[in-house]
Amino acid sequence: MNRYETLFIINPNLDLSEMEELTEEVKTLIQDGGGSVLLTDYWGKKRLAYAINKHTDGYYIFLIFDSPQDLVSKLNNHFLITELIMRHLVLRFEGDLDKYVANANRREQDLNQEDSAETVNGSDVSVTVDEATSDTDDELES
Secondary structure (H helix, E strand, C coil), X not given: CEEEEEEEEECCCCCHHHHHHHHHHHHHHHHHCCCEEEEEEEEEEEEXXXXXXXXXXXXXXXXXXXXXXXXXXXXXXXXXXXXXXXXXXXXXXXXXXXXXXXXXXXXXXXXXXHCCCCCECCECCEEEECCCHHHHHHHHHC
């Protein structure tokens, strides 16, 4: 299995529960295809560099996952046919997962300290580590 990362942008007209439901669909697709989601990072609602379908904002979701190579094409097809996903990108992950998790958790703590209401500029930001990373790192070394 290879390690991949994906970033996708969801239509900003959805409420938080619909956004999480759409994210769960993607995670279920990965798991049903023989993969495992290692990290889910909700970047929140961000301004787009240019308008997409007359939208200037979107919800950014970042996932790191392990999966067989053939699952990537299925995932890309799912992103293309899902109208609520405005843009997507799937790449092979070549970074250090432990460092990314530490930086994401630190960023989340900093944001939560700045704003005790847990929103930053109207955006919810959260990080979820879906599995123990030490187990997957041990598998890569052997």
